[in-house]
Amino acid sequence: MSILKIDGVTKRYANHTALDNVSFDIPAGCIFGLLGPNGAGKTSLIRIITQITGADSGEIFFKGEKLRPSHIKSMGYLPEERGLYKKMKVGEQLLYLAQLKGLTKDEATARIKEWVLRFEIKEWMNKNIEDLSKGMQQKVQFMATVMHEPSLIILDEPFSGFDPINANLIKDEILRLRDNGATIIFSTHRMESVEELCDNIALINRSRKVLDGPVREIKDTYKTDTYQVIGNGQLLITSPDFEVLEQHDNHGVFRASIRLLDGASPNDLLRYLIQRVEVHSFVELVPSINDIFIRKVKETYHA
Amino acid sequence: MHKIWLIIQREYLTRVRKKSFIIMTFLTPLLLAAFMVIPAWLATVSNSDDVVMVLDESGLFADKLESKEDLKIIPIAASSLEQAKTAYQETDYTALLHIPKFDLDTPEGIRLYSKKNTSLQVKFRLENMLEKEIESQRFMASGIDREMLNKMKANVTMTTVNLSESGERDSNVWVTSGAGITGAVIIYFFIFLYGVQIMRGVIEEKTNRIVEVMISSVKPFQLMMGKIVGIAGVGLTQFLLWVVLSAIVVSGVQAAFGIKPAPTPIEQMQAGRDLATGEESTQTEETSQATTISEVSSAISNLNFPLLLGCFLFYFLGGYLLYGSLFGAIGAAVDNETDTQQFMFPITIPLIISFIMSYTVVIQNPDGPVAFWMSIIPFTSPIVMMVRIPFGVPASELLLSMGLLILGFIFTTWIASRIYRIGILMYGKKINYKELSKWLFYRV
Known part of the structure; x- marks a missing residue:
């Protein structure tokens, strides 16, 4: 069963077409690579999925239902341009972002406690974001993305800016989330970085889908x-x-x-x-x- | 609605907990108290010790120069100026006044000797005394005596009374203008101070790159309105705390020191009017001062406070919302604060013009055409209408102005939200007005 069905999505901006009749399915419970060079239209597609913008034509179905605002809380999105409120304490920030995703204060507090144990970051909770190292900020940002246990996690260029140790930590977390039933979309132009992680991929070039399917089948076809x-x-x-x-x-x-x-x-x-x-x-x-x-x-x- | 409430809370709490907010909130009433106490305190301290020796060789002023509470006059009988000077040197008196023999028609050669520089105040008071005395002597010489002169002096203080259907009420132009201007000034600064805070907040979210994270959870409009409303809360809190704290500090100071507060600007203006009657306070002047003060307080109590306060809150919020959303839009359109100048200009111009007009043209003619139009147009009405209200504005005009202000901020909020939703995701692009106007009609 597919968690996301993208059906003929087209998006035009003033002087260029970002997406031209793109269609593909994303199966539930897999790690999906949305691949293509810079400017291919990956971020435009993600912004349509996360309902930051709308498509000019075409439909998207989430778990079989037409995409609607209430689906937002089942999604977690880590944008390529990352950021947090610099002058806000780590704990408060996580609480705030989780509540905006629809968790109650108590739920959010309980989740934060779990993650604090998992990432061993108890002593940072009362620090301002600006006092953390870049790697730590990234961890906090990742936590904020998955805190509300979304069934669809979208990571745009996930490993840029992570040092190798943190990148591995995040990879392990992603695999764990997948094993718990979440679907993960990786969007990146560095195809080799996610090749061994992805179960399925879609290749996009110049606003068109070039190819999609399970990695194994694609490789069989092209071997x-x-x-x-x-x-x-x-x-x-x-x-x-x-x-x-x-x-x-x-x-x-x-x-x-x-x-x-x-x-x-x-x-x-x-x-x-x-x-x-x-x-x-x-x-x-x-x-x-x-x-x-x-x-x-x-x-x-x-x- | 729940999400917008969360945003309002965050915007409010992060600002209210800032050190700068706490310092500003507590320092301002203290400064106010200082302004009140220090002049009063200085007045009691400094004027006690002026003592002036007088060597009167003309003989015209014998016994005529009287000591005052804070200015002692000591006539001396020295045979020469030199002798007087040496006598003065041995004392610690303020100054030595030497009045040589002179002709009543040409009073020249009067000198004031002192060890340190004498204060202007002492000089003026002595001059004043001498002038008065010489004038009297001249009147005497021409056959008019002082008594007669006092009788002839006229002193007019007019009491202005408002005639309305509900009856006569004492009014006072100074009080009425003061009440209006105070409201207008507060609204003006509030719009500027907190409007810029909205703009900074938006720019901060853009530069921190948190915007995309946020709008994958909430609508851009919710984010913008949450910020605007949250900051309005901060402003109201600060304003309220200032009022309460000032009241506490002022009454505390009065109780502790038993000091009468320095005259308010209104009283000073009143006093300024009375100055023409002369330096010495005569009986009539004192009574006129007293009537003025009672008149002022009766005029203050006659202001329609519920209306004034209600309108103040309305225009306060209305003006803030109207301009606040525009400030938010500017923040969204630029990448950093240095780029805001070109967009700030058209927003600040109507504000500054209405501020300047309100204490010139509007206050002089609160029912004139300029005042009328400026109090109707939403961009100037929050400031100008505040000045007009204490003078009495027909209900129909007030309702028209309020209605237009509500339409005005719905309109600016619409424009702002169109610009905002595009701008917050736009980086590294210099934006001009043409570009902005296109954003209004983009489909997202």
Whole structure:
């Protein structure tokens, strides 16, 4: 079942089109990557989902219902431009933002207590935001985003500005939230940063959707049946079933990229190799999302 | 509604808890008390010790110069000026007045010697005394005596009375104008002070980049109105605390020191009118002063306080809401405070003009065409109408003005909210009026 169904959404600004008839589904309980270069229209789409702006045409359905203001409290949004009230105490700020999302004061206080334990930040609660380090501010901001336990969490460029330790902490939290049933949308132009996290993706380029679906399927579609082999010995492939794309020999150690032809299986290649050389490593060369994106963009422009 | 209430609370509480708010709130009544006490205190302290030796060689002033409570006159009989000077040197008196022999028609050569510089006050008082005495002597010489002269003097104080259907009421132009101007001044400063606070608050939210977080939870309009209403609460709180604290401090000071407060501007103006009658307070002047004071207090008690207060609150809030939303829109349109100048200008102009007009043209002719129109147009009415109300404004005009003010702030709030919803998400772009006017009709 999809938590969000985007159906033919178009958004125009005075002198450019930000989104042009974009449609895709976001399945519930997955981590979804909304990917594309800067200016592709990701933020415009997110602002329509979070009801900051409205679409010129097209519909969005949240859990099967047409998007309406009451859905806001089931969403948590971490914008790319982050910020908090600098002169407000951490505790008060979290309480305020949680209440604005519809929690009662008591609920909000209880949630804050949980998160304080999880992030071990008890001693900051009475500090002003401006007295915290950048990383700590980011943690507080993340807490504010998910405090009301939204079923849809939207993170715009989530890892920009996080140091590696905090980035890992946030990744773990995201996975935990997903396991608890939340759906997470990552929006980023750095595709490699979220590739291993995402279950599903949609690629957007120049206000149009280029491609969407489960990462595994997309990769299957775009895989080239190419394997990288490293081993000892003199490799010389003469079979018509395999094509050597690239080969390096160095003091009896070789490294080669080999493509399977005419329905040959990886095991056929492995058997063929074992009879001739000593295999140390045998890995399928899977295209990265980045590669797929570039290929797809090229295709759409040449077509 | 619940969300807007949360926003109002935050805006209110963060400001009321600020140190600057607390300091301002408590310092202002103290300053007021200081203004009241210090002049009164100085008056009791400084004037006690002036003693002037007088060497009268003309013989015209013998026994005529009388000591006053705070200015002692000591006639001395020295044979020469030099002798008098040495005698003066040995004392710690304020000054030595030397009156040489002179002709009544040309009083020249009178000198005041002193060790330190004498105060202007002492100099003026001595001059005044001498002038009076010489005048008397001249009158005597021409056959008119002082008694006669006092009888001839005229002293007119007019009591103004309002004739209305409900009967006659003592009024007083000074009191009426004062009440109006006070209300107008407070409204003027309130709009400026707190309008700018709205603008700063919006800019702060923009520069802190919290705006997008906020408007993913609340509507931009709620955020803007919450801020405007919250800050209005701050202003009202401060105003109320000032009134209460001032009352406490003033009555406390009066009780503790038993000091009569320094004359209010109104009383000073009154006193200024009486000054023409001369320095010495004669019996008639004292009674006229007394009648003036009783007249002022009766005029004050005759002001229609419920109406005045009600209108004050209405125009106070109406004017603030009208301008406040525009200040908010400016904050949303710019990235930082230095960019606000070009947009501030058209907003401040009507405010400043109505402020200047209110204590010139309007106060001189509260029922004239300028006063009428300015008190009807919403952008100037909050200040100008306050000046007119104590003079009496027909109910129809008042209702028209109030109605238009309500329409006015609905209109400015609409404009402001259109600009606001676009502006808060707009960064790094220099905005001009053309751009702003386009925003009014954008679809979001």
